[in-house]
Every structure is written in structure tokens, then in C-alpha cells.
Amino acid sequence: MSxxxxxxxxxxxxxxxxxxxxxxxxxxxxxxxxxxxRRAHRNDMENIFPWFIITAIWLxxxxxxxxxxxxxxxxxIARIFHTIFYAMLAKQPYRAILWLTGYGITIYEAxxxxxxxxx
Numbered sequence: 001m002s003x004x005x006x007x008x009x010x011x012x013x014x015x016x017x018x019x020x021x022x023x024x025x026x027x028x029x030x031x032x033x034x035x036x037x038r039r040a041h042r043n044d045m046e047n048i049f050p051w052f053i054i055t056a057i058w059l060x061x062x063x064x065x066x067x068x069x070x071x072x073x074x075x076x077i078a079r080i081f082h083t084i085f086y087a088m089l090a091k092q093p094y095r096a097i098l099w100l101t102g103y104g105i106t107i108y109e110a111x112x113x114x115x116x117x118x119x
Contacts, residue, residue, distance in 0.1 A: 004037050008092060044079065047099070051075060051106045057063035058109040061116040071105050078102045 014034060055072065082098035085091045 004041075036087075036090070037087045040083050043086060043099075044083055047063055047102055047106070048079060051102065051109075054110050054113065056108055058113045063112065075102050081088045096102070 011033075055075075059068065078101040080096045082095055082102065085095040085098065
């Protein structure tokens with residue numbers, strides 16, 4: 001996502017900081033296309049890191065060997081497509097459905113982990 005942000009800045013000829021204007025000769029401006037990529041990146045960070053930690057802990061509970069690979073694959077595929085729909089295609093309701101898919105998997109794994117360790 002960082003490379004996509006940089007490429008959007010280059011295509012749009014904008015920089016993020018006023019001091020970069022002196023070096024690059026470009027304008028310091030807010031561009032919606034650059035901001036969309038940045039928001040997609042932030043959304044990835046807000047969702048992938050917690051899922052990664054929760055999944056690592058959930059795997060210590062010995063989940064079903066058939067279900068766990070499918071949940072992990074589904075999450076990864078949903079996040080990849082969510083990022084594409086967020087950063088490049090701007091398509092709803094697909095983005096929301098994909099986000100809910102990943103979020104639902106994270107909640108399921110967290111719930112199953114709590115049940116396993118609390119009861």
C-alpha cells in the first residue's frame with residue numbers, strides 16, 4: 001500500500017509536506033485519490049494486525065483442522081479484495097460485505113478463544 005500511495009502521489013503530482021515542495025517542485029495538496037489509498041492502507045492496518053494476533057492465539061486452542069484453514073484463507077482473500085475495492089475501484093456494497101466477512105471471522109475466532117480459555 002505504501003508503494004501505491006507513492007505512485008498516486010507521483011501521478012497526481014502532489015506531496016504531503018510543505019518542505020517537500022522545495023525539493024520536488026510539486027504542489028502540497030490534498031488529493032482525493034491519494035487520500036483514498038491512504039484510507040485503504042489505514043483500514044488494512046486497523047483490521048489485519050488484530051486479526052493476525054487473534055488468529056495466532058486462536059490457533060493455540062486446537063481449532064478444527066478443516067475449518068481453520070478455510071477461515072484463514074477466507075479472511076486473507078476478503079481483505080485483498082476489500083483493499084482493491086477500497087483503493088482502486090470504490091465499489092459498494094462489495095467493500096462492506098468483504099469488510100464484514102473479515103470482521104466476522106475475527107469476532108468468531110476471538111469468541112472461540114475466549115470460550116476455550118474461560119470455560
